[in-house]
Amino acid sequence: MNKTSELSATKATFAMFRRDCLHYFHKPSQIFNPLLFFFMVTAAIPFAIDTSEFQLSLLGPGLIWIMAILSYMLTLNQLYSDDLMDGCLDYIVMSRQPLPLLILAKICAHWVASGIPLILISPILGMIFQMQVDTILVMIVTLIFGTFALSLLGSIGASITISINNSNILTSLIILPIAIPILIFGARTIVLYQTGISALSGFYFLSAYCMFALSFAPYASASAIKIGLD
Amino acid sequence: MWLFFHKLASPKYFYSIATNFIPWLFVLGAILMFFGIINGLFFAPPDYQQGDAFRIIYVHVPSAYLSMMIYVLMAITSIVGLVWRIKLAHAVTVSAAPIGAWFTLLALITGSIWGRPMWGTWWEWGDPRLTSELLMLFLYLGYIALRAAIPDNNKADKLSSILILIGAINIPIIHFSVEWWTSLHQGSTLLKSGGPAIATSMLYPLLAMIFGLSIYFCGLLLTRIKAEVLNREKHTRWIKEMIRKDAK
Numbered sequence: 001m002n003k004t005s006e007l008s009a010t011k012a013t014f015a016m017f018r019r020d021c022l023h024y025f026h027k028p029s030q031i032f033n034p035l036l037f038f039f040m041v042t043a044a045i046p047f048a049i050d051t052s053e054f055q056l057s058l059l060g061p062g063l064i065w066i067m068a069i070l071s072y073m074l075t076l077n078q079l080y081s082d083d084l085m086d087g088c089l090d091y092i093v094m095s096r097q098p099l100p101l102l103i104l105a106k107i108c109a110h111w112v113a114s115g116i117p118l119i120l121i122s123p124i125l126g127m128i129f130q131m132q133v134d135t136i137l138v139m140i141v142t143l144i145f146g147t148f149a150l151s152l153l154g155s156i157g158a159s160i161t162i163s164i165n166n167s168n169i170l171t172s173l174i175i176l177p178i179a180i181p182i183l184i185f186g187a188r189t190i191v192l193y194q195t196g197i198s199a200l201s202g203f204y205f206l207s208a209y210c211m212f213a214l215s216f217a218p219y220a221s222a223s224a225i226k227i228g229l230d
Numbered sequence: 231m232w233l234f235f236h237k238l239a240s241p242k243y244f245y246s247i248a249t250n251f252i253p254w255l256f257v258l259g260a261i262l263m264f265f266g267i268i269n270g271l272f273f274a275p276p277d278y279q280q281g282d283a284f285r286i287i288y289v290h291v292p293s294a295y296l297s298m299m300i301y302v303l304m305a306i307t308s309i310v311g312l313v314w315r316i317k318l319a320h321a322v323t324v325s326a327a328p329i330g331a332w333f334t335l336l337a338l339i340t341g342s343i344w345g346r347p348m349w350g351t352w353w354e355w356g357d358p359r360l361t362s363e364l365l366m367l368f369l370y371l372g373y374i375a376l377r378a379a380i381p382d383n384n385k386a387d388k389l390s391s392i393l394i395l396i397g398a399i400n401i402p403i404i405h406f407s408v409e410w411w412t413s414l415h416q417g418s419t420l421l422k423s424g425g426p427a428i429a430t431s432m433l434y435p436l437l438a439m440i441f442g443l444s445i446y447f448c449g450l451l452l453t454r455i456k457a458e459v460l461n462r463e464k465h466t467r468w469i470k471e472m473i474r475k476d477a478k
Contacts, residue, residue: 052446096243107457125383132274160376160390160392160393162390163382164379164380170376170379173371173372174376176368176372177365177369177372177397177404178369178396178400178404180354180365180406181406184407184410185410188411216396217250220395223392227392228389229390
């Protein structure tokens with residue numbers, strides 16, 4: 001076996017992470033459009049409802065969360081679609097590196113490119129909805145865990161629908177029922193915090209869910225991609 | 231014992247066994263359901279709190295039970311299909327899904343009809359069972375939608391099995407979080423399950439309905455699997471021979 005072709009799994013994983021990050025940042029519209037959608041639709045909601053401060057701060061967390069999930073669903077198919085188009089995905093599968101690790105790297109890169117920007121603009125939406133600063137901080141923490149868990153679950157959805165064209169809606173359809181616990185704990189923790197209850201239990205649940213999803217999502221995605229490609 | 235299972239996994243053998251079993255299952259299911267319905271609707275005493283409105287449990291409880299059991303069955307056949315690559319297992323998963331979705335819908339509809347006189351609304355978000363049942367329906371529909379979207383049968387089998395398994399390991403979490411969520415609502419817990427122990431004169435018709443509907447489901451499932459097997463194996467020799475024999 002040729003010495004140069006041997007790349008340690010760790011190195012390969014980091015290389016994949018770096019490559020995917022660069023890929024996302026070279027195509028900014030892929031990141032910005034869902035983000036803009038998130039911002040515009042959420043900011044459009046107050047036009048449709050009663051805008052008293054009490055009402056807004058009460059509905060705000062739930063609305064921001066549901067919009068975050070919706071716009072996140074729009075980005076899921078980017079995980080594999082470009083690599084599938086130009087044939088890179090076949091090489092990734094055929095490489096001698098462990099596929100679940102490479103997929104984990106892709107998921108992390110997707111979260112960096114889609115999740116973190118979404119978290120960064122969420123405080124502005126929080127202010128639009130008249131939320132207090134400490135409530136916004138709680139929202140940011142729930143979004144950090146929540147979007148990462150969504151990336152993990154979404155990777156399963158995107159890889160299952162990999163052999164279908166224009167599968168965005170289908171991916172959301174199959175992932176949304178499974179993602180309900182994230183929505184419940186994400187939004188409800190903020191509302192509870194507003195009424196004076198500690199947000200810790202919500203954080204615990206969301207981080208535990210992340211770990212749980214981390215344990216099966218890369219493997220499920222890897223087997224789905226292998227099935228979808230042959 | 232193992233030999234029997236191996237034989238059963240062959241579509242041809244299964245087909246002939248199913249053909250023999252189906253009439254018996256339908257007859258037995260019909261007898262049990264007849265007994266259950268007649269006793270439940272006419273002879274069981276009315277509930278001291280709910281009056282005659284409780285009688286809808288004779289349809290509601292069995293269909294809610296079956297909606298869960300069918301998903302469990304689909305999870306098991308998905309594992310069997312993925313791990314041992316038994317094609318018949320995939321046929322079972324596909325055939326069970328629409329029936330499961332219908333039972334889930336039936337449970338939801340009867341639940342909300344019952345809720346109208348009891349809670350005063352058709353839909354009560356505070357009830358964890360109703361809400362998890364709705365998410366259950368979404369899981370079934372997602373599976374059916376995915377199945378319908380993949381043209382290649384072999385791929386569709388495996389990919390949708392993965393989805394079923396992911397759903398199955400998440401169902402306890404979904405159920406737990408829905409319960410946590412509804413526990414925050416107020417005033418909706420006036421009718422929890424359990425409550426006063428159910429009288430035997432009410433219980434027997436209920437058990438008869440549960441068994442009857444389960445057996446009816448088995449008959450229905452076998453009929454659907456037969457159709458699925460016919461469709462999948464239509465190019466094999468045994469099917470052609472069977473059709474030729476029937477034509478004579």
